[in-house]
Amino acid sequence: MLYRAYQNNADLLSPSRLAAQHLGNVANALWPASTERSIARSFAAAMEVYSRMRLTHSRPAYGIERVEVDGEAVAVTEEAALVSPFGTLLHFRKDTRAVQPPVLLAAPLSGHFATLLRETVRTLLHHHDVYVTDWHNARDVPLWHGGFGLDDYTRQLIRFLETIGPGAHMVAVCQPCVAALAATALMAEDDNPAAPSSLTLMAGPVDCRVNPTLVNKLANERPIDWFERNLISRVPWPHAGVMRRVYPGFLQLAAFMSMNPERHKQQFIKLYEHLVDGETDQADTIRHFYDEYLAVNDLPAEFYLQTVERVFQTYDLPRGALTVGDRKVDPSSIRRTALLTVEGERDDICAVGQTVAAQDLCMSIRPYLKTHHLQAGVGHYGVFSGSKWNTQIYPRVREVIHTAAEMH
Template sequence: MMYQAYQLQSDLISPLRLLAQHLSATLWLRQTEGTLVRKMAAACDVLSRLRLTHSRPPYNIQQVQTGERMHPVREEAVLTLPFGTLLHFRKEGAEAQPPVLLVAPLSGHFATLLRETARTLLQDHDVYITDWHNARDVSLRHGGFSLDDYVSYLMRFTEAIGPGSHMVAVCQPCVAALAATALMAEDDHPAQPRSLTLMAGPVDCRVNPTEVNRLATSKPIGWFEKNLISHVPLPHAGFMRRVYPGFVQLSAFMAMNPDRHRQSFHHIYDHLLAGRTEEAGVIQDFYEEYLAVNDLPAEFYLETVAKVFQTYDLPRGVLTWKGRTVNPAAIRRTALMTVEGERDDICAVGQTVAAQDLCSSVRPYLKTHHVQTGVGHYGVFSGRRWNQQIYPLVRDMIHRTM
């Protein structure tokens, strides 16, 4: 009933938000008429943005500079599967560069959350991304999608790119990326990644647990299934599919810092009132992305909570894929880089670097670890320090292992 109640509320409030959007646009045309009109226009703008969306925002990567040249960028679907698409950012006229698979989280937001990460990587690489679909738009005839399926998708995507690729995983999928690489290495697969970069991921949540980790272990997995899983309502294509709704995940994220989000919307109002539209636009763009939510298949969510955050299967050596034990020690030829943020309160320092010990067969000269000072979780893969300090290290490691 949770999803049905949310859908009903959304449908009832939608006309009010559309009216606010229309009024805002109309009033801005008359903003010279006085302060009261500007206040009303700013208030309507803020009200119209207090909404969730359920479709992937555009990547809006139109062009990228490589050296001295500017190249147009075209999105190309290389492989489309029911729950995700391997999307290629093709740079028109660019010389051959190392292919990189950017593995995005499936954790309540769309892969466009890594837009800036992809844009930066495009300067020196041929970039692909795991463009996950919204589970509420996937028909029941396609079956379920588990953690095993996620690992399978990564292997199929890597095969589609071909030999010589590199994998960069951000946050949640670090466990799946490490598992996929280990399985391909054990099979001596010709398309196994030449390098694997794990950024701010929960490889071993027993290390330096955060509030997120404590929340995951505070209840048995049955509680999560009973209280957080719901069925997709009509009129969506995935009607009756069991999902962990994106709006539930977003609510949990926002509850961690409610004052900051309230203040951000106050800032939008103040900036618009003062005519600082560019400053308001920066915050507006962030929330256009942040409030676009992606439902997770129930199987994938529950298995991730259980195996990654509760029983720590990978670091304990008991993680399996379709009944087969995942052995990170099978990785020998893939270079490994781990990146952590000093102030990360989601994946704390120590949780990602644990992969270095698990990959015991990788030679020391193929291993790199970096702790970035002064950044939290999102600063590891976006923002000034990502661009100026972290990315050059990732780029150099990839280019050394071409």
């Protein structure tokens, strides 16, 4: 019922938003050559802001066409290395003969598309052969493909690493840190030749018992059956995944936006003002952010509920109780994989201490293969995007990957 009500509302408003977009384009043609305010420009700005205040459900483009390698700009082409019902192993192939270590970037499955890591991908591409877990929108996955839970995510990481082959490295951002550590442990236990040479865990909820954040506390206020009754909906017709049980991306986005509604309100006011004043660069910055932020990705119900329960409520990994199928996950099985953990000093989603907990769990990794980096002055998103990611965090990530590559 919840999803159906949302869909009906979106369908009802769609014609007015399309009309606003068209009227704004017409008004743009009436703009004077000067940069002074005009009625036409004010009208066009209002129409654009209204038309943009909507959710979309399609993955935005990565838009990475060229990147600099060894001082030379080279072309980048996206290729699907492996396609499964719930996700694609996306390869950013570069037109260069430079041999660089392959890296699997494990993206969160948490209400947004993997394109949220666009800047992370772009930075890694300078010195690495980059692959990304490009998760599909669950509402577009037909019901006959079955479910997709936390175990399936972990197995998918293993399959992706096996597709890339021996010598790969894995970088997990936020939510998938638990699955990435589990996959690495299982592959180490099996002596799988495709086990990652290095594992980087960035701002991930390895042990949520440490310094609980508001997000952690909210996850524990109610039993898991409350989440299932109140937050899980079936995909309505006419989507390909009709009747699939999902945690709708619009609910996740609403939760994020409710944490700071005034900030989002002010951003749309600023967008209007920049458009009226002809400040296109400033307007583009806000446009690009919300094009990404308002593109929502529905989660399979199994994955969402299992993540809430096993990661945020019962803390299975740090308690030694995490299983994948009938196999128990033992991080002490990891011996030859270098480990880097990264945290942000001001992270209010995954607090300091929650990710570095992986260092103690991986007790069999020799000390010289373990590294931790606490970045001062950044919150959650600053760990993998922004100036400090590029100038202070990324060099540490690159160093760990390239050192591990030389050792193997």
